[in-house]
Amino acid sequence: MRARLRRARAHPAAPPLGALAAGAAAAAYLYRTDPHRPGQWLLYCPFRWLTGLDCPTCGATRMVYDLMHGDLAAAFHDNAALLLLGVPAGLWLGWRWLREGLRGRRYRPSPRRATLVTALTLTVLWGIGRNVVG
Template sequence: MSPGAPRGPAEPAGPSAKSVRARTVRQASIALGAGAAAAVYLWHTDPHQPGQLLLPCPFKWATGLLCPLCGGTRMAYDLMHGDVVRAFHDNAALLTLAGPAVAYAVGRWLVAGIGGRVYRPRLPARGNAVVLGIAAVWMIARNLVG
């Protein structure tokens, strides 16, 4: 084999910056539209009142226990109506931990995508353990307290 000869098949080129940018804008637009439609519906639908047409939590339905995400719809409704205290009461962990984490991840994805780069978030094993541990402790605590 000569020194200048390729050693294996050529690596495929990744997506172009233009296609990454276009895909990011398209996906962000779809997500923004769906989120806006859901927010408009939720604005007029008080989840604190019984009989609303909202999806019930399947975990609570099956077990009778609150999952770590239970109260998220009520929390979003309360935040949209400016009641931060009630939103905190609905799901404190989701409001204080998950909200900022999701905002950070979405922001990184948008900045990278608009810049033409693919963003692949990675959570190491310790990160997964921390997230699952917090979720388990939160679920146990809120079900014991009532």
């Protein structure tokens, strides 16, 4: 029995399926917990807590809540860059990870240096821009 469980956990599909289950549980909790109202039991951004500034992903929890409730305009207001760039990229990478895992292969993306530099530059610019503009 233990060997069987060990093999199941070692299967390449186990990590993406585990991440999918954890994400579904988090989404179920968030669906009923409005992050727009104060006093909710949700994680607080440590960067914002330390600096008082919005990090590039601040607003992501509110954005996901709004998306789950069908309010695209509010989701865009909460974090436009993450909605337009991060969500599609995350869905694509998650799909590839799950698909390869179900095929019995491990998925290890290896982005080019230019891709990483571009992503980091956009993240920094977005972080600065949202704090300067407001």
